[in-house]
Amino acid sequence: MVHISDGILSLPVLAAGWAITAVLIAVALWWSKRKGSIAEEIPKLSVMTAAFFVASLVHIAVGPTSVHLILCGLVGIMLGILAYPAIFIGLLLQAFLFGHGGVTVLGVNTVDMGIPALVAYGIFKAGNKLTPSKSMTSKASILGALAGGIAVALAVSLTAGMLYTLGEEYAWAIKALILYHIPIIVIEAIIAGSVVAFLARVKPELIGG
Amino acid sequence: MKIRKVIVLFAALMLLSCLCLSISVSVVSAHRLHVVHKISEIEIEAYFGGGSPCRDANVTVYDNEGNLYLEGNTDEEGKFRFPPKMGINEYRVVVDAVHMPGHRAEAVINLSQETAGGAAGVMGTEMPLYMRVIAGFGYLTGLAGAALAYTGWKLKKKYENEK
Numbered sequence: 070m071v072h073i074s075d076g077i078l079s080l081p082v083l084a085a086g087w088a089i090t091a092v093l094i095a096v097a098l099w100w101s102k103r104k105g106s107i108a109e110e111i112p113k114l115s116v117m118t119a120a121f122f123v124a125s126l127v128h129i130a131v132g133p134t135s136v137h138l139i140l141c142g143l144v145g146i147m148l149g150i151l152a153y154p155a156i157f158i159g160l161l162l163q164a165f166l167f168g169h170g171g172v173t174v175l176g177v178n179t180v181d182m183g184i185p186a187l188v189a190y191g192i193f194k195a196g197n198k199l200t201p202s203k204s205m206t207s208k209a210s211i212l213g214a215l216a217g218g219i220a221v222a223l224a225v226s227l228t229a230g231m232l233y234t235l236g237e238e239y240a241w242a243i244k245a246l247i248l249y250h251i252p253i254i255v256i257e258a259i260i261a262g263s264v265v266a267f268l269a270r271v272k273p274e275l276i277g278g
Numbered sequence: 279m280k281i282r283k284v285i286v287l288f289a290a291l292m293l294l295s296c297l298c299l300s301i302s303v304s305v306v307s308a309h310r311l312h313v314v315h316k317i318s319e320i321e322i323e324a325y326f327g328g329g330s331p332c333r334d335a336n337v338t339v340y341d342n343e344g345n346l347y348l349e350g351n352t353d354e355e356g357k358f359r360f361p362p363k364m365g366i367n368e369y370r371v372v373v374d375a376v377h378m379p380g381h382r383a384e385a386v387i388n389l390s391q392e393t394a395g396g397a398a399g400v401m402g403t404e405m406p407l408y409m410r411v412i413a414g415f416g417y418l419t420g421l422a423g424a425a426l427a428y429t430g431w432k433l434k435k436k437y438e439n440e441k
Contacts, residue, residue: 074382108429115422122414126407128330134377135330162417166410168383242376 071139071228071250072125072163072178075171082234086177093183094157097150110148113275114155117144121159125169129256131249138253142220143261145186146193146213149277152186153179181227189220193265194277205273210266217261218254225250317362320387324356324373331356335375342368362389 078086101107107114124140144159145152157179163169170178196212229243268275324332337358339347347369352358362369367389375381405413 072381076384077382108426108433111422111425111429115418119415119418122418123411126411158418158421162414166414245377 071181071224071246072160072170073174073181073228073231075173077235078174078177078231079234082231083173083177086174086180086231088176090153090157090176090179090183093187094154097153101149101151107151110151114148114151117147117152118155118159120144121156122162125163125167129252131252134249136249136253138257138260139182139221139224140257140260141182141186141224142189142217142257143213143264145189145220146216146261146265147276148186149190150187152190153183156183156186177231181231182224184227185220185223188223189216189261190277192216192219206266206270209269209276210262213265214258214262217265218258220261221250221254221257225254317389319359320362320369320389321357321359322371322373322385322387324352324358324375324383326378326381332373332375332378332381334377335373338372338374340370340372341366342370344370 098107101110121140121144124138127138128135129137141152141156144155148155157175160170160175160178160182164171164175193212193216196215197208200208225247229246232239232243232246265276322337324335324337326332331352331354333352333354333356335352335356337350337352337360339349339360341347341363347363347366348360350358350360352373358373369387369389370384371387372384373382
């Protein structure tokens with residue numbers, strides 16, 4: 070539901086989406102190259118992209134419709150800034166293989182889901198810095214849940230914002246979009262929290278980009 | 279008295295006509311037989327990936343010149359039927375899922391190219407979902423492999439340069 074289809078948004082919005090996406094992918098690749106080799110990140114990158122790719126098939130019935138998992142928060146926490154290109158590739162595959170979203174709106178959809186991933190990473194990292202003393206697992210689960218939930222809420226808000234550029238007649242649809250995603254926010258917070266807590270205990274070096 | 283006569287006459291007539299009809303069935307080959315056809319309905323079906331029907335979606339049908347022809351909503355099964363317009367063979371159907379804002383799909387229906395079997399074939403010729411999932415994983419593995427091959431090649435080059 071957070072995937073916007075082809076032929077809905079106006080041309081300036083589509084162009085802006087592509088511009089932001091192109092810049093952010095370039096920055097992400099440049100940044101991670103500067104930090105060191107991308108080579109060791111690639112297996113993790115593809116596993117997280119695969120998880121993101123199939124997450125959209127997990128449907129949960131809400132009211133008259135159904136919504137699906139997004140997993141942008143978890144991808145962000147796990148991959149850091151590289152989450153942005155990962156989500157771009159995931160969305161590309163979803164568009165071609167599942168018909169979720171579309172090709173011309175790929176830029177906008179990547180903005181809608183990629184920026185929340187980056188925000189989730191920021192929250193997780195900042196939270197870790199601010200509370201250095203507490204036990205690793207419980208802290209990771211709380212921060213993971215927080216970042217995962219906020220990321221989905223932000224993704225829905227961004228999608229709503231993009232649809233809002235179409236005008237007033239979409240207003241009620243936007244309200245529905247936000248309302249139906251409340252369960253997903255809770256579910257994704259739980260998923261992100263438990264996955265991050267598990268990894269923090271078993272293999273903490275996997276978390277973060 | 280008179281009424282009874284009329285009734286008897288009527289019954290006899292009925293019997294006769296039934297008889298005639300049953301005879302005429304057997305001699306129908308002696309008459310000229312006409313077959314005409316009329317396509318009274320075009321049925322479209324809208325469904326989401328995975329097969330769940332897209333119900334209550336707005337359907338807009340345009341003719342081949344792009345003029346609005348008619349509008350309606352899909353039913354419980356995601357289906358929508360509309361009568362074709364005289365002399366127009368091509369329609370563009372746009373389905374807008376109002377319950378899922380941002381979800382829209384369209385299809386072009388060309389009656390002159392479609393046979394009955396072909397029309398049935400158009401519906402539901404989608405790769406099964408599990409195959410698309412596997413395809414996606416395949417692409418990702420390929421991408422990861424290509425990226426690893428590239429970085430490996432670079433490392434090798436660097437190593438050779440150092441030597």
